[in-house]
Amino acid sequence: MRILVTGGAGYIGSHTLVELLAKDHEVCVVDNFSNSDKTALDRVSEISGKTFPHFEADIRDKSALQRIFQDFEPEAVIHFAGLKAVGESVEQPLRYYDVNVSGTLCLLAAMDLAGCKKIVFSSSATVYGEPKYLPIDEEHPCSPTNPYGRTKLIGEQILTDWQRATPNSSAVLLRYFNPVGA
Numbered sequence: 001m002r003i004l005v006t007g008g009a010g011y012i013g014s015h016t017l018v019e020l021l022a023k024d025h026e027v028c029v030v031d032n033f034s035n036s037d038k039t040a041l042d043r044v045s046e047i048s049g050k051t052f053p054h055f056e057a058d059i060r061d062k063s064a065l066q067r068i069f070q071d072f073e074p075e076a077v078i079h080f081a082g083l084k085a086v087g088e089s090v091e092q093p094l095r096y097y098d099v100n101v102s103g104t105l106c107l108l109a110a111m112d113l114a115g116c117k118k119i120v121f122s123s124s125a126t127v128y129g130e131p132k133y134l135p136i137d138e139e140h141p142c143s144p145t146n147p148y149g150r151t152k153l154i155g156e157q158i159l160t161d162w163q164r165a166t167p168n169s170s171a172v173l174l175r176y177f178n179p180v181g182a
Contacts, residue, residue, distance in 0.1 A: 001025050001026070001075050001076060002025070002026045002027075002028075002072065002073060002074045002075045002076075003020055003025050003026070003027050003028075003074060003075065003076050003077070003078060004027075004028050004029075004030060004068070004069070004072060004074035004076070004077045004078070004116075005017060005020070005027055005028070005029050005030070005077075005078045005080065006029075006030045006031070006059055006077065006078070006079045006080055006081035006107065007030075007031055007035075007036070007079070007080030007081035007082065007122075008027070008029030008030070008031055008041070008054065008080065009029065009031040009033060009036035009037060009038060009040040009041050009054075010031070010035055010036040010040070010080055010081075011036075012080055012122065013029070013031070013036070013078075013080040014036075014040045014041070014043070014044050016078060016080070017029065017041075017044045017048075017052075018044055018047050018048055021044070021048040021050045021052070022048065026052070027052045028052060028053045028054065028055070028068070028072040028074065029041060029052065029053070029054035029055070030054070030055050030057050030059065030065070030068055030081065031054065031055075031056065031057075031081065032056060032057060032058040032059075032081075033056060035083070035084065038056075041054050053072065055068050058103070059081045059103040059104075059106055059107050060098070060099065060102055060103045060106050061106070062106050062109065062110065065106060065107065065109075065110035066110055066113060066114075068110075069110050069111070069113065069114035069116065070114065073114065074114070074116050075116065075118065076116065076118035076119065076120070077107065077111060077116060077118070077119045077120070078119075078120045078122070079104065079107060079119055079120065079121050079122060080122045081103060081107075082099055082100040082103060082104075082122070082151070083095065083096050083099045083100055083148070083151075084124075084148065085148065086126065086146050086148045086149070088148075089146055089147035089148035089151070090146055090147060093147035096147045096148055096151050097147065097151055097154075100148075100151035100152065100154075100155060101151050101154050101155060101158070104121075104155045104158055104159070105158065107119075108158070108159070108162050112166070117166060117168055117169035117170065118169065118170050118171075119159065119170070119171050119172070120171075120172040120174060121155060121156065121159050121171065121172065121173050121174065122174055123152045123153075123155065123156055123173050123174055123175045123176075124148070124149065124152045124175060124176065125175050125176055125177045126144055126145075126146065126148060126149035126152060127142045127144050127149050127152050127153040127156065127175060128140050128141070128142055128143070128144075128175075129142070129143035129144050129145045129149065130143070130145065138175075156173045159171040159173065160173075
């Protein structure tokens, strides 16, 4: 499968790339490297023994996304790109809404133009807010307590609406807690 990975140079993105390449998927990375380093992609190539295209672009850049979708023709997207620090989101909420929400909207618009109808969205367990009970399960109510969590919940809602309105599409929402290193 041809898979576009946004934020592929980040911690979770780069680990996902290794697994995708091990399963012989064709991958392409879009990353603006604001929260990552290009050397992560070199390490993925070393680990996997494979090369893959990557583009330095912001997911809010509609024309860049359209070119990348046109050139690579992905069958699916795994969307990791976004800002991720809770404290910073409280200090810079508009930046978080712009990158995380507007970026997701731009990505979905590019997917629609290209006819790409499958997406996996990297959400966060921060959408749950303060636990009402433990362990938290998927039925737990969502009540984020910070802008970061709210941007992830809004992204989930946008993707849910997009999937319902887009025939033959699928959207997977991944909620997870902070990843820990190997």
